[in-house]
Amino acid sequence: MRYELYYWPEIQGRGEFVRLALEEAEAVYLDVARDKGGTEVMFKLMEDERVKHRPFAPPFLKAGKVVIGQTANILLYLGARHGLAPREEAGRLWVHQLQLTIADFVVEAHDTHHPIASGLYYEDQKKEAKRRTADFLKSRTSKYFGYFEDVLGRSGGKYLAGKRLTYADLSLFQIVAGMRYAFPNAMAKLEKKLPRVVAVHDAVAERPRIAAYLASDNRLPFNEYGIFRHYKELDA
Amino acid sequence: MRYELYYWPEIQGRGEFVRLALEEAEAVYLDVARDKGGTEVMFKLMEDERVKHRPFAPPFLKAGKVVIGQTANILLYLGARHGLAPREEAGRLWVHQLQLTIADFVVEAHDTHHPIASGLYYEDQKKEAKRRTADFLKSRTSKYFGYFEDVLGRSGGKYLAGKRLTYADLSLFQIVAGMRYAFPNAMAKLEKKLPRVVAVHDAVAERPRIAAYLASDNRLPFNEYGIFRHYKELDA
Numbered sequence: 001m002r003y004e005l006y007y008w009p010e011i012q013g014r015g016e017f018v019r020l021a022l023e024e025a026e027a028v029y030l031d032v033a034r035d036k037g038g039t040e041v042m043f044k045l046m047e048d049e050r051v052k053h054r055p056f057a058p059p060f061l062k063a064g065k066v067v068i069g070q071t072a073n074i075l076l077y078l079g080a081r082h083g084l085a086p087r088e089e090a091g092r093l094w095v096h097q098l099q100l101t102i103a104d105f106v107v108e109a110h111d112t113h114h115p116i117a118s119g120l121y122y123e124d125q126k127k128e129a130k131r132r133t134a135d136f137l138k139s140r141t142s143k144y145f146g147y148f149e150d151v152l153g154r155s156g157g158k159y160l161a162g163k164r165l166t167y168a169d170l171s172l173f174q175i176v177a178g179m180r181y182a183f184p185n186a187m188a189k190l191e192k193k194l195p196r197v198v199a200v201h202d203a204v205a206e207r208p209r210i211a212a213y214l215a216s217d218n219r220l221p222f223n224e225y226g227i228f229r230h231y232k233e234l235d236a
Numbered sequence: 237m238r239y240e241l242y243y244w245p246e247i248q249g250r251g252e253f254v255r256l257a258l259e260e261a262e263a264v265y266l267d268v269a270r271d272k273g274g275t276e277v278m279f280k281l282m283e284d285e286r287v288k289h290r291p292f293a294p295p296f297l298k299a300g301k302v303v304i305g306q307t308a309n310i311l312l313y314l315g316a317r318h319g320l321a322p323r324e325e326a327g328r329l330w331v332h333q334l335q336l337t338i339a340d341f342v343v344e345a346h347d348t349h350h351p352i353a354s355g356l357y358y359e360d361q362k363k364e365a366k367r368r369t370a371d372f373l374k375s376r377t378s379k380y381f382g383y384f385e386d387v388l389g390r391s392g393g394k395y396l397a398g399k400r401l402t403y404a405d406l407s408l409f410q411i412v413a414g415m416r417y418a419f420p421n422a423m424a425k426l427e428k429k430l431p432r433v434v435a436v437h438d439a440v441a442e443r444p445r446i447a448a449y450l451a452s453d454n455r456l457p458f459n460e461y462g463i464f465r466h467y468k469e470l471d472a
Contacts, residue, residue, distance in 0.1 A: 049390075052390055052391075053326075053330045053333070054383075054386065054387065054390070055333070056337045056340075056380075056383050066326050066329075068329055068333065069333050069337075070332075070333045070336040070337065072336060073329055073332050073333045073336055076329070076332070077325075077329055090289075090302050093302075093304055093309055093312070093313055094289045096306075096309050096312070097289070097291070097304065097305045097306045097309045100306040100308060100309055101292045101305075101306065104292075104343075107340075107343055111347070115351050115352060115364065115368070116351060116364065116367045116368050116371060117367075117368065117371035117375070119371065119375055120371070125367075128351065128352065128364050128367075131352045131353075131361075131364075132351070132352050132353065135352060135353035135355065135356070139353070139355055144292075147290075147292050150290065151290065154285075154288055154290070155288075
């Protein structure tokens with residue numbers, strides 16, 4: 001089966017968590033808005049009266065006739081199908097729990113530059129962004145990454161759920177990469193306390209399929225339209 | 237099996253989505269911090285070195301030896317066990333997708349009064365809260381609730397996933413109740429366009445077990461410590 005991924009074509013964003021899983025799984029997929037030139041077909045599907053399970057927002061994945069929305073939910077689906085999650089229930093729930101915690105972090109990382117409204121420009125909420133980011137870098141990043149460091153210390157392997165890679169590790173790679181782009185100064189300091197997290201980042205980056213993907217044009221660069229944005233004034 | 241729910245004892249908060257599912261399922265559970273008088277035992281479990289799957293934050297549910305965190309993940313688990321979600325995969329994923337969209341809404345509802353930092357008082361971010369809330373009430377509430385209204389129009393039954401109640405319906409009830417408490421003026425206006433959403437709210441409230449729960453002391457009142465807070469100045 002060829003999957004169809006629907007997501008904004010110009011950014012990594014939330015779609016990237018899905019792309020990384022598809023790449024690691026060597027799944028055949030069409031990145032619809034990029035490969036078909038635009039978001040029109042994405043919006044068409046979102047507004048199609050015949051789609052019973054209409055997604056609230058991108059990304060969503062078409063797998064045969066099924067349309068699946070919400071990043072963590074897509075990964076729950078892909079994880080079970082492509083060996084990217086444990087088979088037994090407790091392990092499956094645990095990896096999903098980690099993913100949902102990463103999802104919470106992603107919202108907070110996004111809201112550093114958009115604390116007032118996602119519909120407004122950054123420039124229109126810059127003052128508030130400075131305040132929010134200061135708290136995020138002071139209190140939140142160490143709390144989240146410290147948690148993942150602790151989970152890795154207990155996991156019994158080099159990955160979050162033990163010896164085998166799961167989709168949560170791919171997502172942990174992505175938030176490290178994103179934070180390095182957005183807040184290089186703050187992240188350089190923080191990483192000193194995160195040897196296990198950094199080791200997961202490096203191990204993921206070196207996996208042959210991921211390494212090939214990252215080196216290709218398919219990996220979009222970070223930019224100031226996505227979740228992780230670099231604004232010098234915010235990276236104290 | 238007797239479940240143990242761990243959550244802050246003074247608020248509905250995210251724990252309430254779990255409580256509603258446990259109540260509708262007539263599950264036997266201990267609301268640990270309330271029944272055992274305090275959060276100490278909750279923090280102890282969170283910091284216990286022997287707990288392999290340590291949760292990032294409350295709520296979490298102990299089911300035998302398994303500890304499950306993240307509200308939507310707990311509901312995924314309970315839904316499968318207590319007939320609160322479809323059995324087949326596509327239906328199960330769909331209900332989870334709806335729950336994750338409700339979870340996104342909950343973050344936004346919370347951040348109306350805490351747009352800068354959850355660690356600061358409301359009074360220290362009141363100005364920013366006014367700006368964020370204005371956008372939330374203007375753009376976000378109608379987008380989310382309009383979406384659920386549309387989903388109900390396509391579901392083929394009176395509930396979100398069709399004729400049978402799922403945990404997502406219980407959560408939809410809860411966000412309607414929360415919005416009515418926090419923003420009575422804005423919500424009264426909005427509800428005129430949401431006959432199906434209001435019908436789900438009413439149907440859930442009338443279910444015998446939920447009605448009994450809501451009438452009991454076990455249902456905590458809304459207050460200004462939880463997600464949905466009533467500040468007159470924010471409800472324009």
